[in-house]
Ligand SMILES: [Zn+2]
């Protein structure tokens with residue numbers, strides 16, 4: 001076994017403390033990495049606080065891992081000793097199911113093995129993450145990091161980076177499109193940089209003018225302050241894609257109004273509650289059918305349009321009952 005030093009939460013909410021543990025010797029398909037950098041992902045905080053149910057303590061967080069390969073198994077072909085390597089959120093999967101065959105192990109039908117706070121496929125060994133000095137991972141869950149990349153900057157690509165990159169690629173964001181990034185945390189700042197690099201016109205959508213300035217430094221072309229009703233109304237029906245990175249339950253309707261017809265908002269924040277409307281709106285009548293979050297396909301019939309306008313209005317004036325409110329956008333459009 002390999003002796004490893006790390007930092008672990010010994011129980012929920014405990015501050016991280018030095019923790020010694022063992023990892024397996026590299027097998028024929030394994031890569032042993034000396035860890036040089038590990039990003040701090042917001043989910044590390046949630047996991048260490050046992051916010052998400054499953055919890056295995058002691059817990060060594062960290063799934064944005066960059067380091068140097070120090071040993072490889074006999075059958076490893078992708079990496080060699082001395083290469084820089086990265087490990088993200090998963091370290092294994094069933095390797096048998098349709099998702100795994102399609103190289104989409106994050107959708108493994110049996111559940112991927114997460115980099116920490118999980119159990120290896122042997123059913124007994126806990127996984128420990130990147131807040132440690134060594135890790136051993138099967139080569140298919142290791143990426144090669146080019147020597148030309150700044151290693152510190154590369155680490156967050158392994159979680160925040162792929163989380164924002166993946167939807168931008170999936171929905172083919174590129175030149176000629178207007179793309180909104182909602183929220184400027186770890187995901188949002190990656191989203192702004194990627195969308196800009198892909199050639200889109202990038203709008204930072206935030207409640208904070210300060211963060212707007214940061215976003216402009218990162219490449220955003222415009223800033224839209226989401227609490228400014230007039231500014232939001234002025235950009236209604238104009239976006240090709242929205243990357244919503246807000247990590248708490250929130251009313252998505254004001255953002256959906258920004259989209260052109262048939263366009264998409266993708267939610268990537270780790271929401272604890274995924275409903276179209278936050279609980280605080282429950283006193284208002286709900287629509288007959290739940291809206292499909294992230295898809296405005298059904299947003300153009302008159303009933304839905306009225307609902308969207310009421311939701312917008314409620315967001316602005318708080319009650320939604322006062323037809324004379326200055327925020328009122330007017331009657332629903334006739335189709
Ligand atoms: Zn993460």
Ligand SMILES: [Zn+2]
Pocket residue numbers: 093094095096097098099100105107108109110111
């Ligand atoms: Zn699978």
